[in-house]
Amino acid sequence: MSFLNPDNKEMSPLQRNLLRILRIFLLISGIYITLFGGANGAERIFGVLILVALAIINAPAIITRNRIRAIPVEIELILLTMVLFELVGGDALGLYVKLPYYDNFMHFMLPLYIGLIGMMVVYTMYYYGRLKMSLAEMAIVIVIVTIGLGGVLEMGEYTYDKYLSQGPLGDITGNTQMQGSPTQNAHEDTMNDLFTDTAGGIVGALIGVLLIRRAEKKGEHWEVADKIEKMGQD
Numbered sequence: 001m002s003f004l005n006p007d008n009k010e011m012s013p014l015q016r017n018l019l020r021i022l023r024i025f026l027l028i029s030g031i032y033i034t035l036f037g038g039a040n041g042a043e044r045i046f047g048v049l050i051l052v053a054l055a056i057i058n059a060p061a062i063i064t065r066n067r068i069r070a071i072p073v074e075i076e077l078i079l080l081t082m083v084l085f086e087l088v089g090g091d092a093l094g095l096y097v098k099l100p101y102y103d104n105f106m107h108f109m110l111p112l113y114i115g116l117i118g119m120m121v122v123y124t125m126y127y128y129g130r131l132k133m134s135l136a137e138m139a140i141v142i143v144i145v146t147i148g149l150g151g152v153l154e155m156g157e158y159t160y161d162k163y164l165s166q167g168p169l170g171d172i173t174g175n176t177q178m179q180g181s182p183t184q185n186a187h188e189d190t191m192n193d194l195f196t197d198t199a200g201g202i203v204g205a206l207i208g209v210l211l212i213r214r215a216e217k218k219g220e221h222w223e224v225a226d227k228i229e230k231m232g233q234d
Contacts, residue, residue: 010072010073010227011073015073015074015077016073018077019073019076019077019080022077022080022081022084023054023080025084026050026053026054026080026083026084026088027051027054029047029050029088029092030047030048030050030051030054031047031051032047033046033047033050033088033092034047034048034050034051035047037092038091038092038093038094039092039093039094039098040094043091043092043094046087046088046091046092047092049087049091050083050087050088050092053079053083053087054083057071057076057079057080071231072120072224072227072228072231073227074120074224074227075117075120075224075228078113078116078117079113081113082109082110082113085106085109085110086106086110089102090102090106103189103193104192104193104196107150107192107193107196107197107200108196108197108199108200108203109200110197110200111146111149111150111196111197111198111199111200111201111204112200112201112203112204112207113204114146114149114201114204115142115143115146115200115201115202115203115204115205115207115208116204116205116207116208117204118142118145118146118204118205118208119138119139119142119204119205119207119208119209119212120208120222120224120225120228121228122138122141122142123138123208123212123222123224123225124224124225124228124229126138127221127222127225128225128229135209135212135213136209138205138208138209139202139205139206139208139209140205142201142204142205142208143198143201143202143205145201146197146198146200146201146204146205147194147197147198147201149197150193150194150197150198150201151194153193153197154190154193154194157190158190161186
């Protein structure tokens with residue numbers, strides 16, 4: 001298994017090809033943006049962050065000499081898509097500013113991804129007997145956690161805008177204001193973000209519930225649980 005030739009034993013041809021395309025595209029994008037910047041030529045920091053994200057996602061198996069295996073392909077595809085939409089699209093290409101509703105889109109999609117990954121992890125704990133919880137309870141917990149993370153993100157955006165955007169950190173990131181958008185003032189943007197975060201978390205949790213029930217109807221279980229469980233095994 002290598003970065004450009006992912007292991008195909010536990011993934012479909014479609015998953016393998018998507019993984020390879022995303023890895024290559026993000027690697028090239030990260031290098032290009034680091035060297036030349038993004039939409040305005042001043043977004044090199046986001047190129048660095050793209051490369052750091054790729055390194056973190058693929059590092060566990062290398063650093064631990066396979067004591068911790070590569071993360072499941074389902075989770076890696078979600079994480080790579082998050083990097084694509086956030087760091088490449090939203091930040092380096094400036095879509096948060098150029099597209100009026102891109103911020104709403106991201107505040108729906110990121111919690112959806114987080115909610116779906118959360119359902120994978122909680123279901124794994126349930127399936128292997130480390131957690132006693134119904135599907136409804138799993139979904140509620142994931143949604144609550146997602147709402148909390150959305151609140152933390154909004155506090156981070158406020159802190160950046162008020163105290164950091166005009167300092168050295170702001171110079172690196174282009175002094176962009178994180179709260180507010182072309183169609184909303186800062187207050188409306190924050191409240192809409194929180195509502196959209198909640199909607200995304202609910203949809204992500206519901207998708208997880210549907211995938212679990214679909215597997216159970218076939219007399220099986222959601223196989224992602226086996227992959228997550230194997231991550232820490234020799």
